[in-house]
Amino acid sequence: MKVWALHLAVVAALFALQFVLPPYHATNLARIMVLAVFAMGYNIAFGYTGLLSLGHAVFFAAGMFGMGLPVWHLDWTALPALITGLAAGGLVAGAVGLLALRTAGVSFMIVTLMFAQAGYLLLLYFGAVTGGDEGFVVETSSRSVFGWNLSEDGPRYVAALTLFAAALLSCLWLVRSPFGRVMVAMRENEDRSRMLGYNPFRVKLIALVMSGLYAGAAGAVYGLLFGYVGATFATIQYSILPMLYVLLGGAGTVLGPLLGAAVVFYLIDITSAFTDAYFFVVGASLVALVLFAPKGILGTIRERVAAWLP
């Protein structure tokens, strides 16, 4: 009860914030919420199931291009394109998982990294179809859902919040469900879970596909809300960012990705006011996190004060 109340309160607070925040920060927050959904997907794989992937950018990009390509080439409207985007994220994750999950640990990281790199290079190689290095702009006319024009500030915020709320609540439900417990069991002790009769490959594959669905949804919505689809979103940097968000907010906590995304976003935003060396901030915070706070903010809070935090 307490748990659901907390998460619904977070959603309600985010809803209320749009009436208070100036437009600049409202747009930032919309971006943060979509990125947080991406990070939640990463968290399902890494935080809960223990799959440290370095290739989630390719799922995000799959969603983005799965949405953007039909709109660009086939003049689809936004809603069916969102669905193809979501499906593309899940499909790519399933295909990568079928092969990559035969490995574990360091090999898994490298295999996912290589698949993501191959995906990025493929986007460049077929530049005639995908827009290559430059990417393409999603026309404002095809960016409306149910009559709402998502290129305007208000509807954009509501759309981001809708996606975020759906993702947050389904993630909360997932990790408290029996299957969510099995995912954690895989992370904690794969051999023992196998002995108890669970099929590790199947559980990890399902977790990875769900993770890919989240990432795909985030990618599709990101492209739609901000009107740009490009191969940059498939670079390794976009695999590192969700990892940073999750590590900072707290791996294996439902609200951690949102917290991590918000903190990193504003950390970069604020530091870029007086230095453009924001990559240094990203790098230094990664190192500091693994050295001093491997459990992240919410992970530490859960350990010290609030053991009930999911």
Place this chain on the structure above:
Amino acid sequence: MSFGPFLLLALLEGTVMAAVLALTAVGLSLVFGVMRVVNVAHGEFFMVGAVLAWFVTTYLPFPPALSWLVALIIAPLIVAAIAALADTLILKRLTYDPEATIVATIGILYMLQQAVLTLYGPDARPVPAPFEWRIQTPWFGYSGYKLFVVAASGAILTAVWLFMTRSRAGLVMRATQVDRDIARAFGINVDRVYAGTFALGAGLAAVAAVLIVPIQQAHYLMGHDPLLLSFVVVIIGGLGSIRGTLVAALVIGLSDGVISMFFSPTLAKILATLLVAMVLVFRPQGLFGAKA
């Protein structure tokens, strides 16, 4: 130009690439073999080596050949010192946990990249070759410096091999690789071996960079491709096996040269990355590695 000479040119370019790749990848392979650390920042050590070479050749008032030679000695030493520092300050405190070290080296990667971007700028800058000399074949002229790069890489790799198999330090490193607890029980200072290995690996990447920089120009993002290709080579050759790394560097370098020239560099990289993924999935000990 007809097919034969074109192929010869592609193979020559591939050999140069293989030579430099072998140096870089042996560094990565040593670090993985001895320390079990996947060093994602390896490409940045390569890049820092190249950038330092630019600083040395630009600000030293010597003739190009001499200042380049100075760079060949100084740049790897500085890079090795940075690496030893990173090992002592960061990796050691993580007790070399594989996943934590990967995250940490990603952090180091970003910090080095940003530091170079801030101090050196976003431009690609040329470093003059120590000597200009062209070999004229009947069909095309070829840079003599590139052939020198191949020879120099060969010499350095031989030295590394002798160091690993014949010297006491190499013996200590191999002992640590086999079993670090037993090595410690025999009074080996494992912390020092690790710091030294990390420094040696990074230094080799820097040597490769100084060799290649007169051909390539120094740029703050140039570490990306060497990192990726070193991963490819080390994995295909079998993680931690130096002989496998050398063979794989030759195979990847030559095929990359040929595919890049006849089709496209992007296609060559796509094939290489997919090959690595498949090797790790279906033959994790590498194509040339012994069964684990």
